[in-house]
Amino acid sequence: MRYSAAFLPTLRETPKEATTVSHALLLRAGYIRMVGAGLYEFLPLGVRVLQRIATIIREEMDRAGAQEVLMPAVLPSEYFKETGRWDKFGPTLFRLHDRKHGEYHLAPTHEEIITDMVRREIKSYRQLPINLYQIQMKYRDEPRPRAGLLRCREFLMKDAYSFDVSPEAARKSYDAMEAAYHRVFGRLGLQYRLVAADSGAMGGSGSAEFQVLAQSGEDAIAACTACDYAANVEVATAAEAAAASTPSGELPAPVRVHTPGAKTIEQLVAFFGDRVEGVGADRFLKSVVYLAGDEQVLAVVRGDHEVNEIKLARAVGADEVHWVAEPEHAGFLGPVGWKDKVVVDAAAAAVADGITGANEEDHHLQHVRHGRDFEGTVADIRLVAKGDPCPRCGGALELYRGIEAGHIFMLGTHYTDAMKAEFLDAEGTSRPIVMGCYGIGVSRLVAAVVEQLHDDDGLVWPSEVAPYAVIVTPLGGDEPTAVAEDLYAKLRERGLTVMLDDRDERPGVKLKDAELLGIPLSVRVGKRGLKDGNIEIKARRSGETSFVPLAGAVDAIADLVAKS
RNA sequence: CGGGGCGUAGCGCAGUCUGGUAGCGCGUUCGGUUCGGGACCGAAAGGUCGGAGGUUCGAAUCCUCUCGCCCCGACCA
Structure with missing residues (x-):
């Protein structure tokens, strides 16, 4: 991409509505713009990041054996009425009518719809297990959207649903999703904890959240400093403390x-x-x-x-x-x-x-x-506190704040009972399908990555999600411009995603913008380096700078991209 | 929904108390000088002052209503 032709409006100053790092930087770097409370536009660079995260998720879902589907976001009310969630969701549900006065809503989640889909097609234990997922916008009229992409009213979500013949089989599906989620969060380079959670209004027998550790997170997490116990403070417990301060002798009357x-x-x-x-x-x-x-x-x-x-x-x-x-x-x-x-x-x-x-x-x-x-x-009716003994190993608990980026649930037959989604087992008996559901907030992850990885100069993308792998910046003069053009062409031939900052701007402006955008490798072509036959490569994250001979530059850059 | 804050040019803000020609910085356009870390000089474009109603000779400014955004809380897969 040529910067001169890109729709990439960067801002020198932070719009005042942004008080969270990710919100401020994504606005300033021209990745997103706000349309209304909790409603955002993704500009070209924002879309690239969003799609790269979606691609990682897709790859891991597919690898785990899930199959991608796509369901409507506009749904007739009858399905949610069937499980009672038409009322239960209350004002969080965006409701609308069609021209024939039919009642509809925008989908906040798809358990009912997918259960309907499955009950229409799945009749036999031979057709199970099956795991279906989609990546799609979800709609929830949140009481208080906040912090840019962290809590939106429209947001991109990956939602997967597993269907099994028994709780034991469902457990296997759940474990497979848990493993897939670990791979996703690992590839994104995030610091996160898998925490026990309240299954809340989803119903079902158990759930765990993938919490990305960040100060701006809305959730409080208690995690053991000695073992891997971690739980949302909503459900976290502490080991029974020894009876405190027992005085010797008889207790006097009050x-x-x-x-x-x-x-x-x-x-x-x-x-x-x-x-x-x-x-x-x-x-x-x-x-x-x-x-x-x-x-x-x-x-x-x-x-x-x-x-x-x-x-x-x-x-x-x-x-x-x-x-x-x-x-x-x-x-x-x-x-x-x-x-x-x-x-x-x-x-x-x-x-x-x-x-x-x-x-x-x-x-x-x-x-x-x-x-x-x-x-x-x-x-046990108290919140755990910092330093409380871990219920599993007795080690000290530490409190963190986290962004709930993923949530996996064992639903059991909560929805399949209500909607009569049944199959015939090997004995010919009709039994309810056992479900699990698994969500990842894709657009929220964009913000979560930024919350965890940024610096004073701007965004710092991990290579797996960066909108471009390399930005080539000619620093003024005819020769650097020609060399940069040549590098741009050759790097693209190598299959790298490259941005060429061909704007007629002063070096300082270009270098500041390159940092703000967070592109992992910055290739600077200037007279100073060319004098010795070199170009300069600076890693956004580490700040490490190296000079490489122009002759081998394409190989060197491709090498660095491959290694990152 | 309760509490607080804010709506004035693309972005950041002043002006509002005490009514009287709508300003500043950045950005944008044009000309020139510059050119390895957000340059400089000169010229210019750009605003229903969130909206409606009212008071007044006169309203960004005072009054009433209303809409929007942000923060805290309540709430929330």
């Missing part, structure tokens, strides 16, 4: 203590610090009020812990719980004498001599213990 204005754990630790030797946040029983449906629940965790609402919901058998912002006596709440349901975190239940709110303004109770002074269901 004492009511006047604690004026001391509402937070921090204030309480300061308040009791003078009175109780060695008191820390882990001696307090923090009580938080939640609503589970109509029922009020008091969640009790240790002062140094936080409530995990997903775990709490599970513990009380609710779909979700809602935090009650301003209950009576906020700051002085406690489980002793509490009339509604109480759920106590296991770590809080192990506190032998605790301090908690007295349910009375400006008062707390000292010397409180679960089982003696109050009752309540004991369950």
Whole structure:
């Protein structure tokens, strides 16, 4: 590509709506433009990157035995109604009508459609297993699109669906996809963790996320520093801590203590610090009020812990719980004498001599213990914290932020039961097909790669996804221009993707743009080098510069591209 | 949906409080000088001041409504 003819509008300054690195750089380097909240145009370079990532995914899906299909993005409502998701998706679903007033929606995901496709064609166990995937735009009217390509309302997704005769067979399909995903993320050069996750509204029996580690990520991940345990904090657990700070001797009866204005754990630790030797946040029983449906629940965790609402919901058998912002006596709440349901975190239940709110303004109770002074269901309802012992090996957990770039689910017969997708087994019995589904956010991956790999000068593409392998920059003068033209032609003959910066710009401008674009190899042709018969090659990522003789330049460059 | 911020030229911003000829930098166009790290001189083009209504002799500026974007939260495969 000749830069002079490219539709490649770069920006010197960052548009103010961009506050995330990937968003800012992709805008500045002319890869994407915004059309509306969560709606983006991919300009030529953006498309090239998107397609290269899609190609990697395609290759790995095909290698794993999946077959590519393409389903419509505009769907009649009947399929989602069949599984109840027409209502369940709520406002996230983009709904529309056709000219005959028929009800439609834009596809947020395709479990129903593919299940319908499969149930129409698959009748026998002889036709299974099968794994079908597509790469296509998905539509979700997100409550809050954010950070450019990281959370869009229209985004490119690879979604695969496996169909098997049994849970055991489905497990094999799931494992094959997991392996394929590892290859994809490995080829993209990403730092990522495979983490246990909440299967959420997808339904099904288990799931794991491929989380690309990045500060701008929306998800919090707990990962062991010693073994490979990793989980979304939504579901992460810690090994049972040893019963904390058990004092010797008999526990005295609870004492009511006047604690004026001391509402937070921090204030309480300061308040009791003078009175109780060695008191820390882990001696307090923090009580938080939640609503589970109509029922009020008091969640009790240790002062140094936080409530995990997903775990709490599970513990009380609710779909979700809602935090009650301003209950009576906020700051002085406690489980002793509490009339509604109480759920106590296991770590809080192990506190032998605790301090908690007295349910009375400006008062707390000292010397409180679960089982003696109050009752309540004991369950794991807390968020894991940095340094907690790993549930698998006891090593220390570390917290990371991550971008969910892939998610694999064992769906079981959730959809095939609802939609009666059945096959005849060898005995002639009709049985539901066992499903799995596997997603990769392709456009999100573009942003994820940038989040992980960039520098102050701009984008830095790994060679596997770079829009061009090489950019050739003549630095002014007739001879360098002629040499650059010649190199451009010869490198292209070699089958390399090459950009030639043939613009009538000053060297500084061209070199800055080459860096902003993130093309892995920059070939500079200038009088200075040609004087000694050399051209200069600079690696974008390492910054390493080498001079090579013009005579062998094409081979040298092709070599470097092949090795990268 | 709750809280906060912002809409003025392609991009970044000033001007709004205190109403009175719509500005600056970058970019763009033309001419010239330059040419290995975002050059310099000169000239020029480019704006329904997000939109609608109102107040006023007069509105980017004041009032009302509305739309959009960003951030935090809620929410969310």
